[in-house]
Amino acid sequence: MIRIANGQGFWGDWLEAPVRLVDQGPIDFLVLDYLAEVTMSILQKQKQDDPALGYARDFPPLIGRLARKLKDRNIKVVANAGGVNPTACAYAVLHAAPGLKVAVVHGDDVFHRIDEFLGKGYEMRDMETGQAIAAIRKQILSANAYIGAFPLAEALDTGADVVIAGRSTDTALTLAPMVHKFKWKADDWDRLAAGTIAGHIIECGAQCSGGNCQVDWERIPDMADIGYPIIEAEPDGAFTVTKHANAGGRVHSDTVKEQLLYELGDPTRYMTPDCIADFTTIQLADVDPNRVRVTGIRGGPRPPTLKLSISYAHGWKAIGTLVYSWPQAVAKARAADRIVRERLAALGLEFEEIYTELFGLNACHGPAAPPNPDPPEIQLRIGVRGQDRKAVDRFTRELIPLVLNGPPGATGFGEGRPAVREIVAYWSALIPREEIATRVEVVS
Amino acid sequence: MKRPLGAIAHTRSGDKGDTSNIGVIALKPEYYAAIVREVTPERVKEFFGGLVQGDVERFELPNLGAVNLLLHEALGGGGTLSLRIDAQGKTYGAALLRMEVEVD
Known part of the structure; x- marks a missing residue:
């Protein structure tokens, strides 16, 4: 079993959350999700003004603050903090935490390849409106492909303490440690779907552990010290959602269901670069206070396309x-x-x-x-x-x-x-x- | 007996572009059938009036005692284009708790 915790649901989330996840109990992997849809464009502008920027600047000082504990307790970090400049982010991390081994995943940034793609006949029609991208070609500020879990797992395989990606999917951050540790195969669709759904549950941080929860919200314990979520993952794909026992908040099937339904489309076809997950196969059980066990998840083959995030x-x-x-x-x-x-x-x-x-x-x-x-x-x-x-x-x-x-x-x-x-x-x-x-x- | 939806369900809502999604979750397993019967796409579209310009789609998740509603063209263009205070439909789920449903 491995423990994967998410300490950041977006860039701007509670700065103390990752520190408390490390301090309040055992974890093996700390994942941090910094990128929302328009974050990449903000970072692209920062990089245009200063070639040394373009990444989540909260990240290097956080790693500096945690470095000794990460090393002492062998906690690995996986983050999409790299934005449009993961290399600069990596050097800033090395500067803040000289003793750590840092790996970077490249390849998501396609800002300079748009014309090449157009030349190959890809119209890159907007998935919502169906309009061809030629209409906005001159206004494009950033373009990135969503990267799945396997490149991140490959980075963990190098023995790195900190893995930095650009536009990886939110769910890949959580799935990658499972692929790395349990050696899941690229066509092991059910397990990949399980890890993907685990990632969906924790990708918004405390929104699955008592934050923004309608059920009995006045009595959710100690929201000031709300516990960010932890996945206890098992090699067969079953997992438990929990939090540190001494932290506030609540993990219950109610809080987990609300997050499962969050920003969901067709529940039978949740598409990622790694697999297509079927949310109608999820079985939840409240096995103990603040422990929800998740089993039964099925998935299907990954799509032949990757999604581009363009601003x-x-x-x-x-x-x-x-x-x-x-x-x-x-x-x-x-x-x-x-x-x-x-x-x-x-x-x-x-x-x-x-x-x-x-x-x-x-x-x-x-x-x-x-x-x-x-x-x-x-x-x-x-x-x-x-x-x-x-x-x-x-x-x-x-x-x-x-x-x-x-x-x-x-x-x-x-x-x-x-x-x-x-x-x-x-x-x-x-x-x-x-x-x-x-x-x-x-x-x- | 007529009750507000909030008596039998809880909700969470968010956005994907100009589409808002609302997850409607039964507070007890026995309420799921009433949610499926009462919270229909037609009634949800009528409830939100002019706020939802497009269609409403519905998906069932009986394993979670929940339905997922997609409200298309519901966020004033969505994302950064929208001029609305709730450009991401974060409060649409709460709005739906007022909808009257027939409960057995």
Whole structure:
């Protein structure tokens, strides 16, 4: 049995979580998932400004902080902290923790291969809209293929203490230690599906161990010291989801089910570079407090394609707010919204979209919200999006004047004008897997 | 007897592009049949009104006592394009807890 813990569900997750996972009990592998869909584009921009950047900068100091304990207790780290510059990330780790052996997985970054792919006739149509990528070719900021568990396992096979990848899948981080330790084969679909589902359960950190859980949430113990999840994996593919006994939070079939359903599509076809997992085969059992045993998982052959994660520039947006107080807060906010739209139209400004929400009335749930006829205050929230930066910038000047020249009772403008933000949008497409070759490099 | 869905189920929701997914999970195994019968794609689309522009798809996971709902064109363009406060549909699952269902 091996213990695989996830200490980071995204870049920006709780900094203390990985430290507590190491300090509060036994683990064999610490996995850290830093990459969300648009993180790669942010990192690409950082690398353009400074060729030594482009990776998750939280990672090297964390490894520096943990280095001695990792070495003493033989805990291996697997992280997709490399972003668009895994080599620079590896050197930063070596600088922070000189005694550790670091391996890097290369090959996911295809930013400079888009034209080569187009030349080969790959249209890279967006998986959501079906549009061919030629439409946004000039706006592309980053392009990466999702890498599966086998290159990461190969990196662990070198004896590395820290494995750094770029755009590996979230689930591969957890599956890789199982492939490495149990020598699972590339066509062992049921076991690979089990490890993939274990990865899905822990990839969002504490979201499977009591965080964001609806069931009995007021009585989930000690959320301030919430325990991040641990998988106790067995060679046959069965595993147990748990947490350190002295940490807070809760691991129960309720918390695990909520995470299993999170960001799920067709449950019988959960596609990864490693296999297709079938969520309708999962059997859960609450065997002990804070221990959920997972068995029965079946899987099928890996798809012939890999998914590309592409980010591209798509114009500008700004979102501004004003607060209207009782009485008639809703009517006043609606009147202010009409005035802003009238003034923007009078200026001849055009936007792709102007979207208004009344915060405190129905911003989250729209028509599904419960009635709230006379709220004590309402936040008017107006957003605009468009390709013309000047128009978006002009919009940001149209809210504050309403405090003096619009309906009565406006406040909440202390933050000043809203910021104009560049939109980095996301494009996903498929590419034949033979196009992507990975390579493991030990850095010292 | 009419009850809010929250009396028999818990939910979690998230996003994939402009699609929101809501997992609806029975609080007890015996409630699963009522969820399958009552939480239909048609009723869910009607419940969310203009918030969901596209179709609603549903997948059943009897092994977990759960159904997975996909609400297409439901996030104002999704991801960074969306101008909504809940651009990722994080609260859509909670909204659905208010839907009235017939419970045996």
